[in-house]
Amino acid sequence: MTDQHTPAAPNDALTAEPTRHPNPSGVRRIAVLTSGGDAPGMNAAIRAVVRTATFEGIEVVGVRRGFSGLHRGELQILGPRDVANTIQRGGTILLTARSHTGAPRKAARGAQHLRDWNVDGLIVIGGDGSFHGAHYLQQEHGIPVIGLPGTIDNDLYGTDHTIGYFTAVETALDAVDKLRDTGASHERIFVIEVMGRHAGHIALDVAVAGGAEEVFIPEDAKDVSCVVDVVKQSVAKGKTGSIIIVAEGYPGGAQGVADAIQAGTGMETRVSILGHIQRGGSPVSSDRVLASRLGEASVYALMEGRSDVMIGRQNHGIAYVPLSDTWEKRKDVSRDLYRCAKTLSI
Structure with a gap:
């Protein structure tokens, strides 16, 4: 069953200042990458990851050019100013690439690079192909991974909408x-x-x-x-x-x-x-809000010890979906909308 949870501050008053989130896993440094096809809102997600982590006292490592860059060791520290004025930009400031994400030797090199940088968890923004690579890192190399649904096709099971x-x-x-x-x-x-x-x-x-x-x-x-x-x-x-x-x-x-x-x-x-x-193009407001919310939740998920899950949005709440479900289960189109399209075309 899909686990749903929306993190809330201890004080639910709307005027309350944000408070630190529990960090039972002791996460001190996380990495983030974008993979596969670019999607408007990816930068908003990166920004949310960096700024949420910074607020929580966690360092962020940005991986350039997706899994290809991870395999080559293209890593750099990201701070709040590095993601300033990016929420409105399309594409991805970390760049992206399509690669054989689960190739054993490449994956081993990528996992070693993460260990060399003392990374406690990896956030992957992309589609099901990217999630295969993330899942492989978790299963074969023990790297805690969180997926964020970044694809314009909206075809990932477990989330009402995808970033872009x-x-x-x-x-x-x-x-x-x-x-x-x-x-x-x-x-x-x-x-x-x-x-x-x-x-x-x-x-x-x-x-x-x-x-x-x-x-x-x-x-x-x-x-x-x-x-x-x-x-x-x-x-x-x-x-x-x-x-x-x-x-x-x-x-x-x-x-x-x-x-x-x-x-x-x-x-x-x-x-x-x-x-x-x-x-x-510049992401519309709905993509910026969705990406920001999911990016924030992905940091909290790693802090809580979650791994090998996608952070999705279901019925206005945060959902944690096993990465394997995103490609093993099918997300159908809205049959009601399909009927509506025909009805209104007269």
Whole structure:
């Protein structure tokens, strides 16, 4: 069962000054890294880790370039001023990389670097691939690890939302609004591909918020031919343009959907693939708050002796989820939202 807990100061009065958190594990120095694809809000999480730890009298070591940098020993001390004016920045100030996180010899070198720096625990900000690497360090080398869900896809089991998801949706929605104007002016169909290799969370939110006529997601392998009737019905209702949202993981992608529309209706159809633009940019407030809250909780988790867990957010509370659950269990899209998207497209 998922363990849920929201740390609170001994004095719950809103005017109370923050107080020191219990540190039964005797943590004195922790490390933090970002791994895999970058996500808006990662810097806010790093900032929260550094400043929470500093408040608690704990030193922080920043690892550059993710697990690749850890294997090479790219470590440096981080203080509160090193993370000043970063909460609003996209990307990650620690840089990131994709690497074979669990390669035995590399992992052994990384673990030794952490020991050489007297690190008592490691916080990994990333997705399920990054969590595999963290889990391996814990299981094979005894390094206490905490995962923070940093991925725009929102596909990690155990958390309502992941760091970067809200910003990615807003970025994609802004593009959809602009393309709708052009589509209506030219009486044109736009098929817009958003990110989501294995999950349709972004596509669903964008479809509902952007008033799309149809949405295609990896979780539903419906035949692409159904879009032809949707477009014909839209034209019959007097619509001057249509927006179709496609998650990149849907078989055939946006181009396959556009080809079906063109062949079935003869209407001019354009494809717009938003791609990596959804990963960049200043994080929206929801991502900054989420990252800050999870970053703070990750430091407390190490102080409490927790390890091999992801810190997630469930029903407005902090949740501790075994790292292995994040890839062994499936996080489904909202079926209610999927139904809503279809209902509102009439």
